[in-house]
Amino acid sequence: MKSKVLASVAALMAVGATCAFAANPFVDVPTDSWAYRSVVELADAGIIQGVDGSYFQGERNITRYEAAEMVAKAMAHMDRATVEQRALINKLADEYADELNNLGVRVSNLENKVGNIKFTGDARLRYRYQSSYTDNDGVKHGGKENDKSWDYRIRLRGKAQINDRMTATLGLSTDSQSFGDNGAASDTNIFADDIKVDYNTKSFGLSLGRTDKYKIGGPRAYGYIYGDVFDRAEMQFRGDKFAVTAGYGKFKMGSKVNGMPSMAGEDEVMDGVKTGYAEIEGFFGNGSAAGVYYNDFSVGGGSVDNDFFRGDDLWGAYASVNFGSKWNLLANYENVGLADSYKTPYTKDDSADLWIGRLTYGKANMSAPKSWDIWVEYIDAEDGVWLGGSTDSWRFADQMDNITSWGAGVDYIFAKNAKFSVMQSFATEAKDGNMTDPEEQTRAEFVFAF
Structure with a gap:
């Protein structure tokens, strides 16, 4: 030109x-x-x-x-x-x-910037299914009588540029809403899942407020344990080859009955749990990275020891290695220290281990139509390693404990800012106790960014 x-x-x-x-x-x-x-x-x-x-x-x-x-x-x-x-x-x-x-410049959704405020968002339509099975506690999962296969979620983000170094973000979400028998949605409350102020220079970052996504292990790890809405103060020091992150915050999710967490499901016990956390990451050529991280959990200002939250502390490590321009290999390990009140007869010791491996070929980029990727993963999770809450995995969040399982999937960008994905588990087996082998999980979804 x-x-x-x-x-x-x-x-x-x-x-x-x-x-x-x-x-x-x-x-x-x-x-x-x-x-x-x-x-x-x-x-x-x-x-x-x-x-x-x-x-x-x-x-x-x-x-x-x-x-x-x-x-x-x-x-x-x-x-x-x-x-x-x-x-x-x-x-x-x-x-x-x-x-x-x-060059590190985000180019999607530029047309939505008005003045110094930029509006973005996404919409997801999802199908998930798993045949019924009964866990160690006698609780039945899946099956037609518990079918909530179809759901949707819509999120909107407004980001204001206060000055060259400071931004303010407000995000609204419907969360995942299941469709009823007549095609109507239920539990359609809209809530603020992102309310924060960020201050950034080239080598330092400070973030205060609520974020919609607390992912233990940072953005590159698998995200097996992940706390959903999270209020925190976080700072990061970074260079070209490293980043050090530290913070303290409180999980904000789930419901309480008479001041105690509801026993309707284990996905509600994260509400009120606090954690101090730190992570050290190193960055290498061709986009590869490795890191170690640690979390110290507490409830009510003291050490964790109650019947509703099982974790005491957690540490983990990951390595994400790119081979050429198409291949990526992720390896992730986590160890969770278990609170005394949660130890069960089939828990082998005072802690639980998690091993994850994932191999990806290709890269699905929302701004690049017809781009795609395909991946396969393996999970080996001891009982107690999943702490509750949401997960950044595609799997059902409350069924990722006490299993070994394989999974595979494909992501395809069929138009700009429009993605279709299919995932399937296979060879899933229970590890300990009397739990029967879980049935396999199927998932397909459309995601539209705007």
């Missing part, structure tokens, strides 16, 4: 710039050139720097990465753009989506 051609288009992106008193920084752009005003405006806005800071070289072919860098700088001025300029920036961002992603 010729620079003079791109300059004539990018002139529309020099939003908010003025060249009334700006000096021409390029010795090879004469004042009588057709592109003079556009070039000066772009340089004054910081969108272009030229070559060696002195030459524009208008006849030189530029690379796609150079073009993407210009688009990224224009994106930084979106709050001052007109409607027509935003439309042009969005179009160019779509064209250079891969290059911008590699």
Whole structure:
């Protein structure tokens, strides 16, 4: 692409710039050139720097990465753009989506930015099924009488740019809503699952407030144990090759009956549990990473020892290794210290172990139609290792304990910001006690981002 051609288009992106008193920084752009005003405006806005800071070289072919860098700088001025300029920036961002992603610039949903507030969201329609089986406690799972196979969830996010380093986020969610026998939804309460303020520099980050997703082990681990809505204070120190994260917070989920957690299901016992946590991660070439993490749980300000929450502390480690541009191998280990009140006859010791391996080929990118991936995973989980709450896994959250199981799935981006996924477990077996082998799980879902 010729620079003079791109300059004539990018002139529309020099939003908010003025060249009334700006000096021409390029010795090879004469004042009588057709592109003079556009070039000066772009340089004054910081969108272009030229070559060696002195030459524009208008006849030189530029690379796609150079073009993407210009688009990224224009994106930084979106709050001052007109409607027509935003439309042009969005179009160019779509064209250079891969290059911008590699530069670390998020390009999806630009059209939803209004002033200094950006609106995003997603909608999910999901099908899940598992034949009935009875666990160690005599509780029956799955089956037609307990069928809640179809559900949906809608989330909306508003993110305000307070200044160059600070943002405020408010998120609303319907949570997962099951469809009734007549196709109507139930329990349709909408709640705020994301209320936070973030402060970030290149090497330091501070986040205060509520987040919709507390994932033990950070964003790259499997997310087997995961606490859903979480109020916390968290800070992170980061460099090019490492990150250190520490925080303290309280899980906010589930219901209580007469001041005590409901016994309707173990997925409600996380409400009120507190944790201090820390993680150290290292980053390597080609996007690979490894980390170790630790959590110290407490209830009511003291050490955990009650009939409703089983965990005392947790530590884990993970490694995510990329091979070439298509393959990724994830290995994850966790050890959970169990509170005395939860130890059962079939618990072998005072702790429980988890081993997970996952191999992925390809990469489904929501901004890249027809992209896809396929994966296979293996889980070996001792009884007691799953602490309750939600999980970042695709599996039923309350049926991930005391099993060994394989799983496989495919993700396909059939249109921009639209994904279809299919998952299936197989060879699932119970590990300890009198529990029968769980039936296999099937899941399919559509996810639409906006």
